[in-house]
Amino acid sequence: MSLSDDFAFTQGSLGDYADCARRFELRFIKRLRYPALEVQDALQFETRTRQGARFHKMVQQHLLGVPAEALAESLADDEELARWWANYRARGLTDLPAQRLSEITLQTHLAGRRLVAKYDLLALAPGGAAVIVDWKTGARVPSQSSLRGRMQTIVYRYVLAQAGAHLYADERIPPERIRMDYVYVASDGERLSFAYSAAQMRQDEALLAEMIAAIDQADQFALTNELRRCRFCSYRSLCDRGGAGRLEDFDIDEYEDEEEETFALDFDQIAEIEF
Template sequence: MKLSADFAFTQGSLGDYADCPRRFELRYLRRMRYPALEVRQALDYEARIRKGQRFHKLLQQHLLGVPADLLARSLADDDELRAWWEIALSKGLDGLPRERRAETTLESSLAGQRLLAKYDLLALEPGGEAVIIDWKTGARLPLRKALANRMQTVVYRYVLASAGAQIYGGPIPPERIRMDYVYVAAGGARLSFPYSAAQMEADETRLTDMVGAIDAAAEFPLTEDERRCRFCNYRSYCDRGEAGDFNDFDFDDAEEDEDALALDFDQIAEIEF
């Protein structure tokens, strides 16, 4: 089975493949939509995802010119969201280069495939720093080592280094790149990951191997680690148990999936009545 002509790899799809090749096959090759629940506490999950999406939207609106006080007025009925917002404004944007681009997407080519990264915020100074900001609304800070190894960290830095020349005003030396995860629900804690030429080379090898393996794969086996099935909505397709628990779910992953729960109006065609 082939990837569709308009397919591009993302940190999400590569993460899915790393978790379970079968999930990758169902979601991206067969494009199967499957409405089974991710977690048992469906409404809690939904509320949490929607709040995270609204938070990201607020920052995007602000960075496109909507005044902060006007946006803050819309948060009167949600203390938690207002707290995230205030922390993002007071701590998240501190000391960043002046040129800021919200919700920017960059695309690169790798091993004959497209690789895409959608950034919450890029802050750049031509000739100076190039900082990736990724807002996280999870309350628990992950282990630094796990975050460094996370597909998002790998893909985002690599794509900026390989495809960011135009917005930076020339090739970006990897050493100028830094990725900051800002945890607004943890008081604005910031976990920073600088980049380097050596790391970029290692990332390129890792990504090339993964993309090459997917391209060459004749089969997409189901993962043997059943723990990875707990939050997978294809569980019943694979006969793999029941939905997981909300409290164990890692919202850091879901935050990067902007299509989660959203009704995509672009997908709805006009019709004659």
């Protein structure tokens, strides 16, 4: 059994492979949806993921022109979400170019496969800066070095550099003009920014091509040896890897990104294909 010919790689699927090859196989080749809960505190987890989805929807509506005050009126029942919204309003859009495209999907081709990125926001100044913004609602802000190595940082910047020409006067966006910002609305709107460069792009391309080729050529997908990666994996019972972890140790942002990609990516809506 192997990947379907039209499979599109994303930061989430590549992140799964980087974490555990077996998880990638179960999720994307065997297409097993296992019902095990990712965390112990199921109700709290459900509330938290609902808040995250609601926040992202509100930002999308705001960027499409719905007044922020009108959106805020619905927040009387949720103090935490109201706090995130206030942080977003205070600092979420600071120093961004004026042209703003929310919930946009781009794709390129690499190593014979599609590579897709779904962006919360692209802020563009034609001929100037191109800023990728990703809203995070997790309580913990990761270190700069761990975010720099995250598959999302690698894939999002690379795909924009390869496939963003139609957004930028029909020329490829120079990597040096691309920046990626993570904005942590639950942590006072703290922003971590990552510049890009041609050298970094070449390095990322080599890494991504190598990963995709390795997946395409693999006939075995090993279980990870790092048991901590199993704590929040839905295949724990299948792999006999113990009970669920606690919500406070869970990376809710990574989970939300992956769920959004898995269920909401509509490939008919992909804006552009560039080789």
